[in-house]
Amino acid sequence: MSLPPLRTIDFHAWPDAHGRFGEYGGSYVAETLMAPLAELRDAYESLSADPGFLAELDRDLKHYVGRPSPIYHAERLSRHIGGARILLKREDLNHTGAHKINNTIGQALVARHMGKRRVIAETGAGQHGVATATVAARFGMRCVVYMGAVDIERQKINVYRMKLLGAEVVPVTSGSKTLKDALNEAMRDWVTHVADTFYIIGTVAGPHPYPKMVRDFNAIVGREARGQMLEQYGRLPDALTACVGGGSNAIGLFYAFLNDADVRIVGAEAAGEGIATGHHAASLAAGRPGVLHGNRTYVLCDDNGQITETHSVSAGLDYPGVGPEHAFLKDAGRAEYVGITDDEALEAFHLLARTEGILAALESSHAVAQAMKLARELPKDGLVLCNLSGRGDKDVHTIAAREGVVV
Amino acid sequence: MSRIDRRFATLKGTGRTGLIPFVTAGDPSPAHMVALMHALVDAGADLIELGVPFSEPMADGPVIQHASERAIAKGVGLNEVLGWVAAFRRRDADTPIVLMGYLNPVEIHGYARFADEAVMAGVDGVLLVDCPLEESAVLQPLRDAGLQQILLAAPTTAPVRMAQLCESAAGFLYYVSFAGITGAAQLSTSDIATRVAAVRARANAPVAVGFGIRDAASAVAIGGFADAVVIGSALVERLSGATDEAEIAGRARDFLRPIRVALDAH
Numbered sequence: 246m247s248l249p250p251l252r253t254i255d256f257h258a259w260p261d262a263h264g265r266f267g268e269y270g271g272s273y274v275a276e277t278l279m280a281p282l283a284e285l286r287d288a289y290e291s292l293s294a295d296p297g298f299l300a301e302l303d304r305d306l307k308h309y310v311g312r313p314s315p316i317y318h319a320e321r322l323s324r325h326i327g328g329a330r331i332l333l334k335r336e337d338l339n340h341t342g343a344h345k346i347n348n349t350i351g352q353a354l355v356a357r358h359m360g361k362r363r364v365i366a367e368t369g370a371g372q373h374g375v376a377t378a379t380v381a382a383r384f385g386m387r388c389v390v391y392m393g394a395v396d397i398e399r400q401k402i403n404v405y406r407m408k409l410l411g412a413e414v415v416p417v418t419s420g421s422k423t424l425k426d427a428l429n430e431a432m433r434d435w436v437t438h439v440a441d442t443f444y445i446i447g448t449v450a451g452p453h454p455y456p457k458m459v460r461d462f463n464a465i466v467g468r469e470a471r472g473q474m475l476e477q478y479g480r481l482p483d484a485l486t487a488c489v490g491g492g493s494n495a496i497g498l499f500y501a502f503l504n505d506a507d508v509r510i511v512g513a514e515a516a517g518e519g520i521a522t523g524h525h526a527a528s529l530a531a532g533r534p535g536v537l538h539g540n541r542t543y544v545l546c547d548d549n550g551q552i553t554e555t556h557s558v559s560a561g562l563d564y565p566g567v568g569p570e571h572a573f574l575k576d577a578g579r580a581e582y583v584g585i586t587d588d589e590a591l592e593a594f595h596l597l598a599r600t601e602g603i604l605a606a607l608e609s610s611h612a613v614a615q616a617m618k619l620a621r622e623l624p625k626d627g628l629v630l631c632n633l634s635g636r637g638d639k640d641v642h643t644i645a646a647r648e649g650v651v652v
Numbered sequence: 653m654s655r656i657d658r659r660f661a662t663l664k665g666t667g668r669t670g671l672i673p674f675v676t677a678g679d680p681s682p683a684h685m686v687a688l689m690h691a692l693v694d695a696g697a698d699l700i701e702l703g704v705p706f707s708e709p710m711a712d713g714p715v716i717q718h719a720s721e722r723a724i725a726k727g728v729g730l731n732e733v734l735g736w737v738a739a740f741r742r743r744d745a746d747t748p749i750v751l752m753g754y755l756n757p758v759e760i761h762g763y764a765r766f767a768d769e770a771v772m773a774g775v776d777g778v779l780l781v782d783c784p785l786e787e788s789a790v791l792q793p794l795r796d797a798g799l800q801q802i803l804l805a806a807p808t809t810a811p812v813r814m815a816q817l818c819e820s821a822a823g824f825l826y827y828v829s830f831a832g833i834t835g836a837a838q839l840s841t842s843d844i845a846t847r848v849a850a851v852r853a854r855a856n857a858p859v860a861v862g863f864g865i866r867d868a869a870s871a872v873a874i875g876g877f878a879d880a881v882v883i884g885s886a887l888v889e890r891l892s893g894a895t896d897e898a899e900i901a902g903r904a905r906d907f908l909r910p911i912r913v914a915l916d917a918h
Binding site for chain 1 (some may be wrong): 710
């Protein structure tokens with residue numbers, strides 16, 4: 246498909262009525278899911294235009310999540326790099342410590358309006374599971390979280406946190422025992438219990454309307470940031486960056502800026518041990534168009550179409566697909582997607598910790614690493630806005646183990 | 653008239669209920685796959701559904717997922733599956749074959765290339781679980797080549813969509829007997845009977861009912877009001893672990909024959 250010049254595309258006009266972002270997105274699901282998805286689409290369309298619902302959401306974002314999150318100028322980090330100013334959008338300061346709650350609070354409200362009393366979720370790093378368990382407790386709903394057995398081992402603290410919040414955590418032992426397998430299992434639960442159950446998907450993937458709905462709930466990040474930039478710096482940033490697994494924090498930051506053609510947009514995918522090694526999770530940088538988990542997007546698969554196992558030091562980026570809107574932005578040339586290796590992310594983690602006193606999540610450390618690269622390319626008066634999507638407390642055991650430290 | 657249409661016309665003419673076994677291609681043994689297919693026909697299969705293994709079988713239960721994982725671990729992909737269909741066709745020109753699976757393997761293979769190769773091998777239809785009618789434009793090369801796209805309908809399907817599915821049905825319409833995954837147990841027969849009767853009255857093709865049929869008794873209960881019954885997980889479970897050709901063929905025959913006999917007696 247040949248696309249028109251960038252400045253003539255209205256990036257806020259997507260997806261279309263079928264949930265398609267150009268040739269990506271859509272609803273590639275079994276017949277049994279068509280009716281529940283239609284019910285959800287209709288409910289979401291009416292709620293997202295309902296001032297009462299939006300006011301309710303705003304109230305919880307302000308008083309429960311703690312929004313707005315600040316933009317912080319990481320001065321010592323910027324000086325250490327010696328290039329442009331690095332600004333951090335502090336989503337790590339949200340209640341539960343990551344951007345994920347922007348979405349779960351929104352979906353839980355939709356579930357409540359639809360009369361569903363049970364919510365289910367899949368989780369990789371555990372952040373989305375915690376964010377779902379949190380809002381389920383907040384709204385008095387039953388909560389079941391599916392999590393790969395490997396991830397449960399990697400993220401014990403988050404598993405316990407979910408249990409403290411009253412959620413049931415179900416280990417998934419099929420396939421590679423990670424996020425994609427948890428997603429399969431959650432989808433099965435939904436198909437079987439669709440009458441009373443709402444499936445809270447944690448990223449901008451899945452069938453329509455999820456990529457749109459999850460984006461809309463996370464777009465608060467970019468809307469706020471765009472206003473804060475104009476207010477505090479009198480202009481928009483030169484470049485934006487965020488880490489991309491499924492891509493929810495990234496689209497959350499990017500969306501408000503998509504039609505600002507002068508703002509460069511760079512997504513940082515998990516290059517793991519290096520893209521050339523094959524041990525990575527860089528679907529956009531190294532994958533190809535395919536169909537996975539209900540949508541057409543870039544996927545990592547072999548020549549038989551089998552989805553391949555991914556690797557990243559961060560469980561939250563360890564996913565073989567990516568949100569369809571990112572696939573669309575890549576093909577349109579509006580955003581670039583590059584790989585950051587495990588080592589680069591860890592280096593950024595340590596540098597941010599020591600220069601700014603901020604422990605970033607390993608996921609977000611990929612974005613910090615990319616922000617450092619962009620800052621080096623830009624002049625000193627340049628502005629790089631980086632989404633610090635989550636805090637790193639959950640990762641200290643992983644980092645200690647990797648670096649041979651006994652805690 | 654396609655091979656599937658001819659087969660259902662014959663069934664109707666003789667007043668029999670069609671028996672459609674599902675097996676995962678390459679499980680339990682890639683080496684004995686063709687022998688397994690012939691054994692299914694010997695035991696009374698009217699049409700064979702061959703599952704193309706996929707790493708993310710979202711609509712399947714654990715039994716078929718594990719069978720897919722085993723087949724994938726043995727390197728089974730579309731090329732192998734098409735090879736087995738071609739080999740099967742050398743001895744059986746009449747039994748229709750439907751490939752059942754998910755879209756990504758076909759997408760990655762290439763739609764036009766798949767269409768040519770599948771027709772050449774002797775495939776008659778495809779049932780791509782995650783490709784509903786709304787997304788079926790990509791399958792045009794398959795339809796152009798003469799492959800029938802088998803559509804799914806479910807108890808949750810809304811009336812307007814059901815009308816579209818009945819209108820677009822080709823080969824047969826696969827009615828999912830309840831809103832669940834393959835291999836689950838619950839089944840309310842009288843409820844299904846009412847719904848299937850309504851679908852059969854409107855569909856442009858025969859209606860096969862699947863999901864949750866495990867043995868002769870459940871097959872007969874469903875077969876009383878369907879054009880055909882599909883049996884998948886219970887058969888895959890029975891075959892699992894068999895290694896040599898005689899054992900695989902024997903288990904397939906022992907499982908399917910009583911069901912055939914029971915269906916024909918009612």
